[in-house]
Each structure stands twice: as structure tokens, then as C-alpha cells.
Amino acid sequence: MRDNVTTLTQDQAMPQPVMIETAPGDDIILDVAAACCRFDVSAPALSRLFSHEPRRILRAVENVSFTVKRGTTFSIVGESGCGKSTLARMVVGLQRPTEGKLSFRDIRRADGTIGPPRVQMIFQDPYASLNPRWRVGDIIAEPIRELKLRSDEAAVQQRVGDLLETVGLSRTDASRYPHAFSGGQRQRISIARALATEADFLVCDEPTSALDVSVQAQILNLMVRLQKEFGLTYLFISHNLSVVRHMSDDLAIMYLGRFVEAGPAEQVFTKPQHPYTRLLLDTIPDVERPNRERRPMSGEVPSPISPPAGCTFNPRCAQAANRCRVVRPELRKLGGVEVSCHFA
Amino acid sequence: MTASAAQPLLSVRDLRIVFDGRHGPLTALDGVSFDIAPGEILGMVGESGAGKSLTGTAVIGLLEPPGRIAGGEIHLAGQRIDNLPAEQMRRLRGRRIGAIFQDPLTSLHPLLKVGDQLVETILTHLPVSRAEARKRALDLLKEVGIPAAETRIDHFPHQFSGGMRQRVVIALALCAEPSLIIADEPTTALDVSIQAQITTLLKRLCREHGTAIMLVTHDMGVIAETADRVAVMYAGRIVEIGPVEEVTRRPSHPYTAGLMASIPSVHVRHEHLNQIDGAMPRLNAIPPGCAFNPRCGRAEAFCRENKPGLPLSGHAAACHFPLKEAAHA
Ligand SMILES: Nc1ncnc2c1ncn2[C@@H]1O[C@H](COP(=O)(O)OP(=O)(O)OP(=O)(O)O)[C@@H](O)[C@H]1O
Numbered sequence: 001m002r003d004n005v006t007t008l009t010q011d012q013a014m015p016q017p018v019m020i021e022t023a024p025g026d027d028i029i030l031d032v033a034a035a036c037c038r039f040d041v042s043a044p045a046l047s048r049l050f051s052h053e054p055r056r057i058l059r060a061v062e063n064v065s066f067t068v069k070r071g072t073t074f075s076i077v078g079e080s081g082c083g084k085s086t087l088a089r090m091v092v093g094l095q096r097p098t099e100g101k102l103s104f105r106d107i108r109r110a111d112g113t114i115g116p117p118r119v120q121m122i123f124q125d126p127y128a129s130l131n132p133r134w135r136v137g138d139i140i141a142e143p144i145r146e147l148k149l150r151s152d153e154a155a156v157q158q159r160v161g162d163l164l165e166t167v168g169l170s171r172t173d174a175s176r177y178p179h180a181f182s183g184g185q186r187q188r189i190s191i192a193r194a195l196a197t198e199a200d201f202l203v204c205d206e207p208t209s210a211l212d213v214s215v216q217a218q219i220l221n222l223m224v225r226l227q228k229e230f231g232l233t234y235l236f237i238s239h240n241l242s243v244v245r246h247m248s249d250d251l252a253i254m255y256l257g258r259f260v261e262a263g264p265a266e267q268v269f270t271k272p273q274h275p276y277t278r279l280l281l282d283t284i285p286d287v288e289r290p291n292r293e294r295r296p297m298s299g300e301v302p303s304p305i306s307p308p309a310g311c312t313f314n315p316r317c318a319q320a321a322n323r324c325r326v327v328r329p330e331l332r333k334l335g336g337v338e339v340s341c342h343f344a
Numbered sequence: 345m346t347a348s349a350a351q352p353l354l355s356v357r358d359l360r361i362v363f364d365g366r367h368g369p370l371t372a373l374d375g376v377s378f379d380i381a382p383g384e385i386l387g388m389v390g391e392s393g394a395g396k397s398l399t400g401t402a403v404i405g406l407l408e409p410p411g412r413i414a415g416g417e418i419h420l421a422g423q424r425i426d427n428l429p430a431e432q433m434r435r436l437r438g439r440r441i442g443a444i445f446q447d448p449l450t451s452l453h454p455l456l457k458v459g460d461q462l463v464e465t466i467l468t469h470l471p472v473s474r475a476e477a478r479k480r481a482l483d484l485l486k487e488v489g490i491p492a493a494e495t496r497i498d499h500f501p502h503q504f505s506g507g508m509r510q511r512v513v514i515a516l517a518l519c520a521e522p523s524l525i526i527a528d529e530p531t532t533a534l535d536v537s538i539q540a541q542i543t544t545l546l547k548r549l550c551r552e553h554g555t556a557i558m559l560v561t562h563d564m565g566v567i568a569e570t571a572d573r574v575a576v577m578y579a580g581r582i583v584e585i586g587p588v589e590e591v592t593r594r595p596s597h598p599y600t601a602g603l604m605a606s607i608p609s610v611h612v613r614h615e616h617l618n619q620i621d622g623a624m625p626r627l628n629a630i631p632p633g634c635a636f637n638p639r640c641g642r643a644e645a646f647c648r649e650n651k652p653g654l655p656l657s658g659h660a661a662a663c664h665f666p667l668k669e670a671a672h673a
Pocket residue numbers: 039040041058059060078079080081082083084085086087124304502503504505506507508533534535
């Protein structure tokens with residue numbers, strides 16, 4: 001019974017918790033094996049012929065492997081441009097991996113059926129993902145009608161209204177167009193649409209970046225509740241490390257297309273081992289320390305077109321030694337966490 | 345340059361914005377007043393939909409119908425600008441006011457190379473040669489932290505990541521060295537390191553060129569370390585304004601207090617985040633009296649009948665029963 005999943009109104013029956021065969025967190029739902037994504041960003045072939053420029057390949061994601069367990073949240077953190085959205089797009093099938101394999105495992109649903117999980121994405125850019133010519137009500141109703149999640153039109157409308165209220169908008173907003181909403185309101189519309197699909201696996205690319213902290217708290221609390229009640233699985237991308245800490249079971253720190261540290265979130269937060277992870281945690285802006293001069297990370301931001309030799313973090317790493325400029329450190333397990341640093 | 349209260353660079357008085365709808369006009373902004381001194385950064389925070397972007401849009405003269413300014417005045421360095429003819433406003437925009445929009449895609453042409461967009465903007469506003477403009481464009485891209493800028497300058501927007509596009513928009517706004525910058529969520533798509541780079545850049549502009557900045561963001565951490573003063577908006581009004589330290593440490597409006605309590609901490613993990621229950625009222629259903637009263641724990645009958653005003657003082661809150669006496673500066 002996933003009917004009233006996201007309804008907040010008290011007078012409706014409380015939703016029935018899903019009976020998951022194994023306890024949530026035990027079974028793998030997504031398996032990513034050595035995924036790579038490369039883009040050819042060369043100048044057009046003809047002009048290359050004259051200028052003798054070589055082909056330029058941008059390595060957006062390089063050799064990334066991980067698994068996500070059902071009913072948990074796996075977060076990816078890293079610098080802007082390090083490949084998070086590209087990885088997310090590969091997971092939902094919007095981007096074909098150049099190499100490697102991404103596969104979802106079948107799950108057993110509440111009604112006893114077994115099949116592949118339903119996957120849905122909340123996009124980083126809410127503007128681009130909402131059709132400006134559709135009313136908000138139709139935008140949210142589309143997946144409900146498409147997937148035949150409700151039997152009749154009245155039930156569809158009821159569900160749309162409930163979803164709008166769930167994300168802190170009002171039922172009457174259904175008749176308006178996206179341009180009449182503020183940035184954060186649009187982000188909430190795209191969250192409502194993602195919830196409308198009743199997906200089992202949600203890929204959330206910066207889902208709350210446009211929201212004020214109070215609405216953000218409402219949305220995050222809702223996501224946690226849905227996870228507890230229905231065993232939803234999240235792949236979560238955010239630059240806000242406080243939000244990541246609140247949400248994550250597992251955490252991967254990405255740098256220039258690769259994972260440099262990955263493991264249980266609490267462990268990574270309390271005992272960061274990779275120099276980049278430590279720098280990241282050090283650079284967080286803090287309300288408690290106003291007007292602090294935050295030092296931006298020193299060193300040129302490297303480019304995924306011509307990544308540095310050896311450890312890709314070496315130009316910015318205070319601990320870098322000669323070996324770091326020649327030999328790339330492999331990910332290796334250090335007390336439950338995978339780290340790629342020669343000196344960790 | 346130090347902030348001088350005597351001569352604000354931007355002065356907004358009693359700004360009122362309405363949307364003419366099928367069921368009559370809806371008031372989206374109601375009596376908004378604030379100043380920004382040269383070299384000062386005013387932070388703007390508040391509930392999503394409260395009117396922060398609208399305020400910025402009105403200042404740069406880009407409000408689109410059915411929205412319109414229904415009252416109030418906007419002055420830039422003493423000159424009234426809210427009633428300027430469109431052509432004059434267009435020249436002012438870009439040259440004297442730089443805008444960083446919340447949505448990077450609306451500011452970037454999808455079919456033009458990033459470098460060409462920067463060069464054209466520079467040529468429009470500054471008397472320089474094309475070669476000089478390209479050099480400046482490259483410098484700006486480096487300044488906002490685009491790696492391999494020499495190569496990236498000839499790429500199209502879709503080849504950039506979300507955060508890189510946002511940085512290109514910031515570079516666009518800085519092209520003509522404007523004296524006022526309206527920055528609407530300039531750092532939301534950026535990681536903490538690039539974010540620090542951008543806020544450092546903004547602070548430097550203020551310090552060295554006396555640039556005034558209106559910084560809209562939901563990130564209280566960014567506000568705390570970047571802004572001099574902060575204005576908190578709720579349902580189309582400023583409900584609290586004052587020096588950053590005062591407002592964040594000793595909020596006096598109940599809404600501000602709720603906002604501060606909702607910030608997740610990076611130091612500990614909570615089971616449940618504090619939230620302000622309920623939602624902000626829609627424009628067509630703003631309750632009488634104090635607009636926050638249905639969600640306010642301190643509300644009394646008096647609040648439901650009387651709209652609290654915002655006193656003109658250093659740290660002020662529009663509330664009948666503020667949490668603490670606002671310190672008067
Ligand atoms: N279609 C494309 N063509 C060429 N390069 C691309 C394309 N899409 C992404 N890239 C490049 O791949 C790299 C990774 O991009 P991606 O969008 O995954 O970054 P991200 O980690 O999501 O960053 P952000 O935090 O800024 O959103 C970037 O250098 C980007 O410029």
C-alpha cells in the first residue's frame with residue numbers, strides 16, 4: 001500500500017510500512033563496476049588538421065566502483081566539475097558509460113512482486129527540468145498517469161494536491177505555470193514530481209540547494225521518513241556537507257573523476273584520512289564563526305582534460321612527496337574505509 | 345573604503361510590487377526599505393518565495409509583467425532609477441549594476457561560446473579592443489576559478505558543469521566593473537572551496553573598489569562570513585535587519601530564530617532536524633496582522649489584528665513581542 005505515502009494530513013490513514021524481505025541495508029540494489037565516462041572535446045577535425053592539435057579527451061568519471069544497499073543513502077561529495085552529475089546521469093541511464101557497468105538488482109516489493117527498482121532523478125537545475133508550457137498540476141500528474149499509479153482522474157488530482165502540500169506548496173498552485181514560482185518553489189515542484197513516481201531509488205542532485213534552511217529541514221525530514229517507512233534508497237549529491245552528514249549512511253569523496261575516499265559516512269566525517277577530505281571539512285563556512293577569513297584551497301584547480309601525473313591531488317597537497325608526482329595511489333581499504341593516498 | 349551611512353549607494357524605500365492576476369492584484373512585496381553603503385555587503389535571507397529575487401529584479405529594472413512596481417522609490421548613488429526609460433536603464437545595467445541571477449542558464453546563450461559571450465559584454469560596456477576584451481575575459485575566468493581557462497574559453501555552456509556555469513555568470517556580472525552587484529544565490533552550486541574563492545573575490549571588490557553588494561543566499565554560513573549586515577524576509581516584507589553577528593547570534597524575530605535553529609550542524613548528526621512547522625502563506629492568503637502569526641509560538645490576539653512595523657534602527661525586528669530587545673546601534 002503505497003497510496004498515502006507522502007500525505008501529511010492527519011485525517012488520512014497512516015501508511016502501512018513495507019515488508020522488506022531482508023532487513024533494509026542488507027541487500028545491494030545498485031552495483032557500479034569500474035564505470036568511466038569520457039567526453040571528446042577536441043576542436044573540429046578540420047581545424048585540428050591545420051593546427052596539428054591533438055585530440056582532447058575529457059575524463060569526467062574514471063574507474064568508479066561502488067555498491068548501494070537498499071534503504072540506505074549513498075552520498076557523493078566533491079569539487080564543482082569533479083564528475084558527480086555525470087555519474088548520476090549514468091546511474092539513471094541518461095549518459096552511457098564509456099567503459100564499465102552499472103546494474104540495478106531486482107527487488108521484492110510490498111505487494112510481493114519482484115522486479116527492477118523504479119529509478120527517478122531530481123535534477124540539479126530545476127528550471128531546465130520543468131516544462132514552462134505545462135501547468136504545475138500536469139507536470140506532477142504526468143508520471144502518475146503514465147505509470148497508471150491511480151485508477152481515475154479524481155484520484156490523480158487528489159494525489160497531486162497532496163504532493164504539493166507535502167513539499168510546502170498549496171493545492172491551488174496546480175493551476176499555475178512554473179514561471180510564477182520562485183527558485184526554491186520550483187525546486188520543490190521537481191521534488192514533488194519525483195515523489196509522484198513512487199520510485200524505489202531516487203537520485204538527488206543538489207535537491208535542496210535553492211531552499212532556505214527551514215524548508216530544507218522539512219524536505220530532508222520528509223526524505224528520512226519516507227526512507228524509514230518505505231525503504232527508499234537515495235543516491236545523494238550535495239555541496240552542503242552539513243546536509244550530507246545528516247543524510248548519509250555511506251559517503252564517497254570524489255576528486256577529478258575518481259573516488260579518493262569512500263566508506264561509512266560517520267567514519268569519514270570523524271576520521272578523514274585523505275588530505276583532500278581533510279581540506280574539504282576544513283573549508284566549511286560556519287555560522288558560529290562570522291567574518292572568518294576562509295582560505296580557499298591553494299593551487300591551480302586541475303583540469304580533467306590533462307590531469308596531473310601520479311596522484312591527481314598532488315599539485316594542491318601539502319603532504320605531496322616525489323612518489324606522489326609519479327605513482328598513482330590505488331584505493332585500498334584502511335579500517336573499513338577505502339582511501340587512495342600513499343601516506344594515509 | 346568604509347561603509348558610510350550618510351551616502352548609501354543603493355537606497356530602496358517602501359518598495360511595493362504587485363502581480364496583476366485574473367482575480368485582482370496580488371501584493372508580492374510590501375513596504376520594503378533598505379540601504380547599502382559603498383563597500384558594504386548586505387545579505388538577504390528568508391523563506392523561499394519571500395520576495396528576495398523580486399527585490400533584486402526590481403532594482404536592476406527587469407521586472408516583467410504581470411509584475412509591476414506599485415509604489416516606492418529606488419535610488420542609485422542619489423539618482424532615482426525605478427522610473428527611468430527602458431533604454432537608459434539598459435545602459436545602466438551591466439555598466440553600473442552587475443547582476444548574477446539565480447538561474448545560470450537564463451544568463452547564458454546556449455549556442456554561443458562562453459568566451460564570445462564575455463567578450464561581447466565587455467565590448468558593449470568598456471572602450472577596449474577585441475584583443476584586450478579577450479584578455480580580460482580570460483583573466484575573469486581564471487579569477488572565478490575555471491580550470492584550464494585557455495581551453496575552456498572556447499567551449500559551449502553545455503560542456504560545463506553546473507557550478508562552472510554559475511562561475512561564468514559571475515564573470516559576466518563583473519565584466520564592466522559595476523559599482524553595485526546584485527548576486528542572487530551566486531554560490532549555491534559551488535563546493536566549499538570554490539565558494540570560499542568567490543566570497544573572497546566579492547569581499548575584495550568591496551574593499552578595493554568600494555563595490556556595494558546585495559547578496560541573496562540560503563547559506564547562513566556564507567552570510568555569516570561575507571556580509572556586513574543581513575536582512576531577513578518573510579512573505580514580502582523585511583522582518584529583521586541588522587549587523588550579521590547580532591542577527592545570527594541574537595535573533596529577535598521569532599521567524600529568524602526558527603531559521604537559525606533549522607541549520608543542520610556539520611559537527612554532530614541529528615536524528616531529526618528542527619523545522620518551522622507549516623508553510624509560508626500564498627500571496628492571495630496572507631493573514632491579517634503579522635503574516636507570521638499562524639506559525640508563531642509567541643503569537644497573541646494582538647498579532648492577528650495589528651501589522652508590526654519595522655523600526656528604523658541598527659538592529660530592528662518587525663514583531664510586537666521580539667525575543668529580546670533589539671540592540672539599538
Ligand atoms: N556533454 C559534455 N561535453 C563535454 N564535457 C562535459 C559534458 N558534460 C560534462 N562535461 C564535463 O565533465 C566534467 C564533470 O561534469 P559534471 O557535470 O559531472 O560535474 P559535477 O561534479 O556535477 O559539478 P557541479 O558540482 O559543478 O555540478 C566537467 O569538467 C564538465 O565540464
